[in-house]
Amino acid sequence: MPRPSKTTRRLVGPFNRVEGDLEITLDIAAGRVTEARVNAPMYRGFEQILSGKAPRDALVYVPRICGICSVSQSVAAARALADLAGVTPAPNGQHATNLMLAAENLADHVAHFYLFFMPDFTRPIYAPHAWHAEATRRFAPQSGEQTRQAIAARQRWLTLLGVLGGKWPHTQSIEPGGSARSIDAAERLRLLSSIREFRAFLEQVLFAAPLEEIAALTSESALLEWHAQDPWRGDFRAFLSLSQALALDQLGPGPGRFLSFGAYPQADGAYALESGLWQGGHRQTVDTRVITEDASHAWFADSSARHPLDGQTVPDADKPGAYSWSKAPRLAGAVVETGAIARQLNAGQRLLIDAVQRHGGTVYTRVLARLLELARVMPLMEDWLRQLRPGEPYCLPTPLPDSGAGIGLNEAARGALGHWLTVRHGRIANYQIVSPTTWNFSPRDGEGAPGALELALTGAPVSKGEDTPVAVQHIVRSFDPCMVCTVH
Numbered sequence: 001m002p003r004p005s006k007t008t009r010r011l012v013g014p015f016n017r018v019e020g021d022l023e024i025t026l027d028i029a030a031g032r033v034t035e036a037r038v039n040a041p042m043y044r045g046f047e048q049i050l051s052g053k054a055p056r057d058a059l060v061y062v063p064r065i066c067g068i069c070s071v072s073q074s075v076a077a078a079r080a081l082a083d084l085a086g087v088t089p090a091p092n093g094q095h096a097t098n099l100m101l102a103a104e105n106l107a108d109h110v111a112h113f114y115l116f117f118m119p120d121f122t123r124p125i126y127a128p129h130a131w132h133a134e135a136t137r138r139f140a141p142q143s144g145e146q147t148r149q150a151i152a153a154r155q156r157w158l159t160l161l162g163v164l165g166g167k168w169p170h171t172q173s174i175e176p177g178g179s180a181r182s183i184d185a186a187e188r189l190r191l192l193s194s195i196r197e198f199r200a201f202l203e204q205v206l207f208a209a210p211l212e213e214i215a216a217l218t219s220e221s222a223l224l225e226w227h228a229q230d231p232w233r234g235d236f237r238a239f240l241s242l243s244q245a246l247a248l249d250q251l252g253p254g255p256g257r258f259l260s261f262g263a264y265p266q267a268d269g270a271y272a273l274e275s276g277l278w279q280g281g282h283r284q285t286v287d288t289r290v291i292t293e294d295a296s297h298a299w300f301a302d303s304s305a306r307h308p309l310d311g312q313t314v315p316d317a318d319k320p321g322a323y324s325w326s327k328a329p330r331l332a333g334a335v336v337e338t339g340a341i342a343r344q345l346n347a348g349q350r351l352l353i354d355a356v357q358r359h360g361g362t363v364y365t366r367v368l369a370r371l372l373e374l375a376r377v378m379p380l381m382e383d384w385l386r387q388l389r390p391g392e393p394y395c396l397p398t399p400l401p402d403s404g405a406g407i408g409l410n411e412a413a414r415g416a417l418g419h420w421l422t423v424r425h426g427r428i429a430n431y432q433i434v435s436p437t438t439w440n441f442s443p444r445d446g447e448g449a450p451g452a453l454e455l456a457l458t459g460a461p462v463s464k465g466e467d468t469p470v471a472v473q474h475i476v477r478s479f480d481p482c483m484v485c486t487v488h
Contacts, residue, residue: 010025019068026457066169079407085400090178096164096388100173102381109370118239188388195378207234214375220355253455258278259331259342278345292329305446328451329434339479401423441479
C-alpha cells in the first residue's frame with residue numbers, strides 16, 4: 001500500500017514585477033499545490049481617509065490610490081458623484097473620459113505583457129528549451145530588444161494623457177459632468193498622431209499584422225492556422241508558441257464565472273464593451289444589489305458579508321483566523337473572476353469565447369484576452385476622437401445634494417471596479433471601494449470558499465528545488481495583480 005504524500009507548507013513572496021505587496025502560502029504534496037492562501041499584507045486606509053471629507057474631495061484622493069490605474073479610480077469616483085447628483089456627462093466629456101481611460105488601460109496591457117509576464121520565460125529553469133535564447137533576446141528585463149521598444153512606445157503613448165487630462169498619473173480633469181479640459185483642433189491632430197503611432201507599434205512589433213487582421217480571427221482554429229504560418233513572427237505569435245510549448249492553456253483554471261461592469265459608455269447609454277456575468281457559455285445581466293464583501297478572513301472587526309453601501313472598514317490586526325487585508329467580494333455568494341477576459345467574453349469576442357469554451361479561464365486565455373483587447377479598443381479610440389465636437393461643452397455644472405448615495409462602476413485594465421458613496425449633511429459618511437484585484441485575490445469567505453487566485457493555484461506543479469515555483473508565478477501574473485488598489 002503506497003504511503004500518503006507528505007504535505008509541506010511554503011510561504012512565497014514578496015513577488016517582483018507586481019504592483020504592491022503580495023504573499024502566498026502554499027500547501028504542497030506530490031509536486032502539486034493542494035491549497036493556497038493569498039495575503040495582501042499592506043493596509044492603506046483610503047476608505048477611512050475619505051470619511052468626513054467633502055464629496056468632491058474624492059476626486060483628489062482616489063487617483064492617488066495607485067500610480068498606474070489612477071484614471072480608472074478617478075472615473076469610478078466621478079461616476080459615483082454623478083449618480084449622487086443625477087447628472088449625465090456631456091457627450092464631449094464622455095468621449096474624452098473614454099479616451100483617457102482607454103489610453104491608461106492599453107498602456108497597462110502593454111506593460112503587463114512586456115514587463116511583467118513575458119520576462120518569466122527568460123528564467124534559467126527554461127534554459128534547456130530550444131526557444132529560451134529567442135525568448136531572452138526579446139523579453140529579458142530591461143535588455144530585451146522587444147522590451148526596450150515597448151517601454152519607448154508606452155512612454156510616448158502616455159503623453160496622450162497629458163494632452164487629454166493635463167497630466168498623468170493623478171489626472172484631475174475628470175468630473176461628474178464630463179472632462180474639465182476641452183480639446184482644440186490642434187490638440188485633436190496631435191492626439192490622432194499619437195494613436196496612429198501606437199497603432200504602428202502594435203501592428204509592427206506586437207502583432208506583426210494589421211489590427212483588422214487580428215479582429216477577423218473568429219475561432220481558435222483560425223488563430224492557430226494564422227500562428228502556424230510563421231510561429232515567431234511578432235510577439236503575439238511568440239506568446240502562442242510558448243503557450244503551446246508549456247501547455248499554458250491547462251494552467252491556472254479559475255472559477256468559470258466572469259464579471260464585467262461594462263466599459264466605455266456611449267451617449268446612447270450603451271457600452272462599447274457590454275456588461276454582464278459570463279457563465280456556462282452565456283451572458284447574464286449583473287445585479288449589483290447582490291454584491292457583498294465578506295471579511296471573515298480579513299483583518300477587519302466586522303466579519304459579516306455586507307453590501308458595499310453598508311460596508312465597514314475597521315481594522316483588527318489581531319483577528320483570529322484572518323490572513324489578509326483584502327476582503328472577499330462575492331456576487332450572490334459566488335466567487336467570480338474579472339479582467340479583460342470578462343470584458344471580451346461579455347462583449348461577444350468570438351475568438352476568445354471559443355478559446356474559453358475549450359480551455360476555461362487559464363493563463364493562456366487571460367493573456368490572450370488582453371492582447372485581443374488591444375486590437376479591439378484601438379479602433380474605438382479613433383472613432384471617439386472623430387466624434388469630438390469643437391465648440392460644444394465638455395463638462396456640465398454638477399451641484400451635489402447634501403445627502404444621498406451614489407454608485408460608480410467602471411472597468412479598469414484589471415477588471416470590475418466599484419465605488420459606493422454615502423453622503424450626509426454635505427460630508428462623506430461612508431466610502432467603499434471594491435477593486436478588480438480584490439475580486440481576483442480575495443481570501444476565503446465565511447463558507448470557506450477560496451478566492452479566484454486561490455482556486456487557480458490549486459493543482460499548480462512545483463518542481464524539486466523551486467523556492468518560488470515558476471508555474472505559480474505564471475498564474476499570479478496572468479491576473480495582473482494591482483495589490484495597492486486591493487487593500488482598502
